[in-house]
Amino acid sequence: MSTTSSAPHGELPPWEVDELPAPPPFGFRNLLRVIGPGAVMAATSIGGGEWLVGPAVAVKYSSSIFLIVTAAIFLQVIFNLEAIRYTLYTGEPIYGGIMRLRPGPKFWAVFYTVVGFLQLGWPALAGTAAATLLSAWMGKVPTAGDKGTLDWTATGLILFVVLILSFGGTIERMLERFAWTMLGVVFAFLLFVNIAYVPFAHWWTTFAGFFKFSGLPHPIDWGLIGALAATAGSGGLGNLTVTNWVRDKGFGMGSKVGAIPSAIGGHQIKLSHVGKVFEINRESLERWKDWMRYVHADQIWVWGVFCFLGMYLNVNLATYIVPHGSDMQGLGAGAYQAKYLAERIWPGFWFVTLFNGFWILFKTQLGNTDILVRTVTDAMWMSNKRLRDWKHGAIHKIYYGVLAIFSLWGALAIRLASPLKLFTILANVAGLVLVIGGVQIFLVNRRFLPREIRPSLWRESALWLCVAFYGFFSFFVIRHLIKSQLS
Numbered sequence: 001m002s003t004t005s006s007a008p009h010g011e012l013p014p015w016e017v018d019e020l021p022a023p024p025p026f027g028f029r030n031l032l033r034v035i036g037p038g039a040v041m042a043a044t045s046i047g048g049g050e051w052l053v054g055p056a057v058a059v060k061y062s063s064s065i066f067l068i069v070t071a072a073i074f075l076q077v078i079f080n081l082e083a084i085r086y087t088l089y090t091g092e093p094i095y096g097g098i099m100r101l102r103p104g105p106k107f108w109a110v111f112y113t114v115v116g117f118l119q120l121g122w123p124a125l126a127g128t129a130a131a132t133l134l135s136a137w138m139g140k141v142p143t144a145g146d147k148g149t150l151d152w153t154a155t156g157l158i159l160f161v162v163l164i165l166s167f168g169g170t171i172e173r174m175l176e177r178f179a180w181t182m183l184g185v186v187f188a189f190l191l192f193v194n195i196a197y198v199p200f201a202h203w204w205t206t207f208a209g210f211f212k213f214s215g216l217p218h219p220i221d222w223g224l225i226g227a228l229a230a231t232a233g234s235g236g237l238g239n240l241t242v243t244n245w246v247r248d249k250g251f252g253m254g255s256k257v258g259a260i261p262s263a264i265g266g267h268q269i270k271l272s273h274v275g276k277v278f279e280i281n282r283e284s285l286e287r288w289k290d291w292m293r294y295v296h297a298d299q300i301w302v303w304g305v306f307c308f309l310g311m312y313l314n315v316n317l318a319t320y321i322v323p324h325g326s327d328m329q330g331l332g333a334g335a336y337q338a339k340y341l342a343e344r345i346w347p348g349f350w351f352v353t354l355f356n357g358f359w360i361l362f363k364t365q366l367g368n369t370d371i372l373v374r375t376v377t378d379a380m381w382m383s384n385k386r387l388r389d390w391k392h393g394a395i396h397k398i399y400y401g402v403l404a405i406f407s408l409w410g411a412l413a414i415r416l417a418s419p420l421k422l423f424t425i426l427a428n429v430a431g432l433v434l435v436i437g438g439v440q441i442f443l444v445n446r447r448f449l450p451r452e453i454r455p456s457l458w459r460e461s462a463l464w465l466c467v468a469f470y471g472f473f474s475f476f477v478i479r480h481l482i483k484s485q486l487s
Helices: 028-034 037-045 048-060 067-090 094-099 105-120 124-138 144-164 171-197 200-209 222-231 237-249 252-256 282-321 333-344 349-383 385-392 395-413 419-448 457-486
Strands: none
Touching (some): 037 282, 048 282, 048 333, 067 222, 105 349, 144 349, 171 349, 200 282, 349 385, 349 395
16 A cells, blocks of 8 residues: 655655566666667657758868767756656656746746747747758759748648657657657668768768867857757757656656556556655665666667767768858758758769658657647646546646647748748757756755665766756857847
8 A cells, every 4th residue: 555755745745655666677688678768869859950950060160169069968968867867766757846846836837838839839840851851852952932832841741740649559659669760760871871972081070079179160150059059969848858758668656657648549548647756775776776777778878879979970971061161051951961962972862861851850840749748738737636637637638739739830830930040949948948957957856856866966066067058058149149139
């Protein structure tokens, strides 16, 4: 029989106490079976930053400033691990811990709904994915005269996202299957073209740029550099929402609380609005260490490595085939690599590269849509009893209602600006989310976790370094925006 925890529980109801499930014995076969959130996150992360912003920065300036990327990925790995730590203990996503902080759940639910909209409410990746499809169809990079066709193509892709998210039992399971497939397709192409056509000397020059810093260029586009820092990994809301996927996958105490079911095939799955914690004893601490081994493998060796390779291979290819100083920020931002590969190597690369670019961008639009809708849904679910009582607690109805609203908005927003401008907006909001979220994760883990499973001092220090890193870029981006408005 479960009891109620007497530990400090903040502004939400106390957790029930239950036994921490034992993970499968740690080994390679079980590792392949257990990990998954890192793959979903990698498939979502390797998108606009790697295919659009990274190459645009490297071609405009050079790859010698890409220590920014290496530092960003390392710091986001720490950010992710410390957010997941709370979820392993409570079964709640990190948003549950945040809503336990003052001034309370309703405030933070509204806050992250607004922030989520500002970061991911812009369908930038649907627009750039549409540009790759339209480029393949027309045989050229889209121009301003093609914007109407581009907008309707993007709208069709937004509707396709809704269709995909409607199947799979649990939404996390469907995303995981899709993620592994797309990662295989994308990396097979990137490895082939880099190995076959890019000289080894250029590989080394690019690689060295990720581990040295020659100083920021002048004049500098702070919006573009800030977007690079944020999207080198997942960027903001995605780093927080990985904890939702960890819960739905059943890591740690996540298996005790349920998951968000899909619209078709998942109606019997339930989700508790309050998590469960375990008693600290020798057996539970041994199981905790084993769960953390799986989490480290998932985040470091799947998410972290795939993020680095995705950025590295795209930048390596772009800086070799695209003339230095080229502007890759127009309507056809997703098609420039195809253009230069076709011109310099083989005309057939036009379609092949666009096919690869489409999947890079579309899978990210799919993941970003789920991140936004899932964030809003979980925030509403945990903070509002009336919604939990609505339709007998059918959380999937809330999820798909929110999905419908944001999809309609996306169909309108895609017509407001070019895709890369929209992506620059969302990327820089992501940097601010990492600043605020980093502080909140520190407070949550210090306040609600037992001393035995809190992060070590060096991890807490690295989390504060992440806050400072993104605070630096956010400050200069905001200052640049203010100056541009006043001048």
